[in-house]
Amino acid sequence: xxxxxxxxxxxxxxxxxxxxxNISFTTPWSEILFFxxxxxxxxxxxxxxxxxxxxxxxxxxxxxxxYVADEGHIxxxxxxxxxxxKGIAKTLVENILEELKETDCRFLYLEVRASNNxxxxxxxxxxxxxxxxxxxxxxxxxEDAVIMSLRLDSEMLRI
Numbered sequence: 001x002x003x004x005x006x007x008x009x010x011x012x013x014x015x016x017x018x019x020x021x022n023i024s025f026t027t028p029w030s031e032i033l034f035f036x037x038x039x040x041x042x043x044x045x046x047x048x049x050x051x052x053x054x055x056x057x058x059x060x061x062x063x064x065x066x067y068v069a070d071e072g073h074i075x076x077x078x079x080x081x082x083x084x085x086k087g088i089a090k091t092l093v094e095n096i097l098e099e100l101k102e103t104d105c106r107f108l109y110l111e112v113r114a115s116n117n118x119x120x121x122x123x124x125x126x127x128x129x130x131x132x133x134x135x136x137x138x139x140x141x142x143e144d145a146v147i148m149s150l151r152l153d154s155e156m157l158r159i
Contacts, residue, residue, distance in 0.1 A: 001050070001086040006095045009038055009045035009062060016059035017047065024078040026140035037064045037075075044099050048079070048088050063092040067105045072096075072152075074110040077119075089122055097126070097152070106152050111145035113138055123148050 009017065014031050021028040037045040048061040061079035065072055074096065079088045100108065111134060112119045128148040137145035 001083070001088055001091070003050050004060070004088060004091060005049050005051075005057075006046050006091060007049065009034065009047050009064075011035065011038060013047050013059050013062075017062050020059065020062065020078050020080045021076075023081060027138070029076060034062075034064070037066075040066065042067050044096055046092060046095055048092055050083075061088045061092055063089075063096055065096050065100075065108075067100060067103050070104050070106040072100050072103070072105040072108040074108065089119075090125070093122070093126060100152060108150045108152055110148050111137060112148065114144045114146050120146065120148070123150075126150060 014034055017034055018028070018031050021034075034045070037043045044063075044065045044067075046063050047059045049057045049059055052058050059080075060083040062077070063074065064076040065074045067073070074093070077089060077092060079086075079092075097108075108128075109131075110123065110128070112123065114133070128150045130146050131149045132147040134145040134147060136142050
């Protein structure tokens with residue numbers, strides 16, 4: 001999306017991020033969980049912002065990931081409904097992959113609702129594959145999670 005800027009998640013972004021979280025998920029993260037991602041060691045928390053009229057910046061999406069040793073985990077990703085299908089989620093994932101190049105991360109994992117075909121297609125576009133399920137992982141409604149994995153190597157990271 002033209003004009004999209006990806007930067008670190010900051011404390012003053014939290015109200016907008018929590019707002020997107022609340023309209024995107026039936027069991028949303030709390031503000032304190034996002035706050036913890038800002039300051040947690042080995043955490044990567046980013047926002048996608050656009051400038052609106054009079055240089056006002058608006059958060060339109062976010063992603064949170066972490067890594068330990070050679071494994072990374074995408075924990076949370078959402079885009080405001082008004083800005084979906086514009087490449088924002090793809091850009092956020094690309095940014096995380098680029099940042100993970102700076103670590104010793106070799107494998108990246110995530111969970112996604114089994115019925116969330118849009119998210120699954122996004123991740124499959126990066127080369128993620130299904131490696132398992134977590135039964136009844138989600139509630140409201142109760143649903144299995146699909147576990148997806150991506151092996152990070154130098155060829156894949158040349159986005």
